[in-house]
Amino acid sequence: MGKTFFKGFLMGVCDTIPGISGGTIAFITGIYHRLVESVKNFSSRNFYNFVKYKFQGKKSKVKSSYKKLDFLFLITVLFGVLLGILISSRIVKGLLENQYIFVLSLFTGLIFASCFVIFREIKNHKLKNSVFLLVGIFLGVLVTLASPVSVTSPSHYYLFLGGFLGASAMFLPGISGAFIIFVMGIYEFILDALNDISGNIYPLAIFSLGILMGIIVISRVVSYLFRKDKCKTLYLLLGLVVGSLFLPVGEIFGNVSSDEVLVFPILTLLFLTGIFIILILQLFEKKSKEKLIEVSE
Numbered sequence: 001m002g003k004t005f006f007k008g009f010l011m012g013v014c015d016t017i018p019g020i021s022g023g024t025i026a027f028i029t030g031i032y033h034r035l036v037e038s039v040k041n042f043s044s045r046n047f048y049n050f051v052k053y054k055f056q057g058k059k060s061k062v063k064s065s066y067k068k069l070d071f072l073f074l075i076t077v078l079f080g081v082l083l084g085i086l087i088s089s090r091i092v093k094g095l096l097e098n099q100y101i102f103v104l105s106l107f108t109g110l111i112f113a114s115c116f117v118i119f120r121e122i123k124n125h126k127l128k129n130s131v132f133l134l135v136g137i138f139l140g141v142l143v144t145l146a147s148p149v150s151v152t153s154p155s156h157y158y159l160f161l162g163g164f165l166g167a168s169a170m171f172l173p174g175i176s177g178a179f180i181i182f183v184m185g186i187y188e189f190i191l192d193a194l195n196d197i198s199g200n201i202y203p204l205a206i207f208s209l210g211i212l213m214g215i216i217v218i219s220r221v222v223s224y225l226f227r228k229d230k231c232k233t234l235y236l237l238l239g240l241v242v243g244s245l246f247l248p249v250g251e252i253f254g255n256v257s258s259d260e261v262l263v264f265p266i267l268t269l270l271f272l273t274g275i276f277i278i279l280i281l282q283l284f285e286k287k288s289k290e291k292l293i294e295v296s297e
Contacts, residue, residue, distance in 0.1 A: 007031050008077035012084020016092050018107045018179035018187065018248075020281070022081070035077060038070040039215055089194040096188060101255045105267040108248045109274020111179055111241065117282060118238045124231040132232045136239015143240075144183060144247040151185040156206045162186045163210025168218035183244045 007029040011022035026032040095103045122129075151158065162184050166177035181187050190207065193200035225233040256263055 004031065004073060004076045005080040008080020009084040010080075011077070012081035012086075013088040014084075015081065015176075016085055016088045016178055016191070018111060018176050018182040020110055020176055020178075020277070022177065025281075031077065034070070034073065038074050040220075041070065086194060089191050093188075093191040093195055096191070101252050101263075102266065102270055104248045104252050105270040106274045107179075107182070108245065108252065109271040109276075110278055111176070111245060111248070111274075112271070113275040113278035114176065115238060115241055117278065118234055118241065122231050122234045122238070126231075129231045129235050132235035133239040133242075136236040136241075137243040138239070140240040140243020141246050142243075144244055144250075151189060154186050154189060154203075156203070158184075159186065159203055159207045160210035160213075162190075163207040163212075164214040164218065165210075167211040167214030168222060179241075179244070183247055 007026070010029065011025045014020040014025045015022040023032060026035050092103075154162070162181045165184070166180045168177075168180075178187065181190060189203075193204050193207075197204065222233075252267065256267070
């Protein structure tokens with residue numbers, strides 16, 4: 001289970017960085033499909049059957065139910081993710097406090113490159129499908145305009161919603177959960193809370209409850225939409241990401257004065273670095289897919 005824990009740890013680290021999806025890391029490291037199936041199978045009904053068979057002493061059924069739940073695997077990944085988030089959140093928080101626009105520039109490169117990751121997943125580029133791109137862009141811009149840059153004291157309902165929407169990104173190609181809560185304006189609040197857990201137990205509990213519900217509900221909704229019409233769904237998601245880029249780009253230009261000429265080359269370099277990181281991740285993901293195909297054949 002040591003390797004599984006480390007893979008979960010890498011997912012946790014990436015889940016704190018807007019633009020990098022923990023789900024992508026799960027795929028690259030070869031645990032994505034098992035993770036999705038484990039989450040789907042971990043229902044109240046299956047858990048009830050496991051407990052029932054345990055009390056009835058039906059060892060064969062207990063074994064099959066336990067295998068279906070894949071409980072040890074889920075717990076190992078979960079603890080790895082939590083440790084990764086706790087460690088990396090401290091680093092990201094320090095960078096945001098001291099190098100705000102530079103970190104935003106890197107994040108923008110990551111998010112921008114993620115758009116191409118989503119686009120690559122779309123197989124049918126008909127005009128009627130691409131209309132959903134425009135709808136997504138409109139909604140994305142609308143969200144960034146409606147959302148404050150930073151919410152210092154979010155309500156419990158807003159925290160729950162942030163966790164709910166952020167968790168869904170685990171099951172979407174190229175979508176980052178950290179990016180979603182970044183757009184919502186609670187990214188820095190969550191980072192601060194993670195660095196002072198004892199003083200923020202209740203807000204983090206509400207946020208975690210939202211994550212749990214997001215995993216249970218939205219993963220199934222997204223799965224249904226993908227089965228119904230994957231191309232339209234991806235176009236809409238792509239539009240949301242493109243439209244949401246308005247927020248970090250606006251923040252960068254709003255915090256850089258025209259006389260700071262030397263800053264722009266550094267910002268450009270960081271932006272390109274973000275794109276390069278996504279390209280490297282995609283290269284590893286492609287190799288992972290090729291290995292899966294070879295094994296299946």
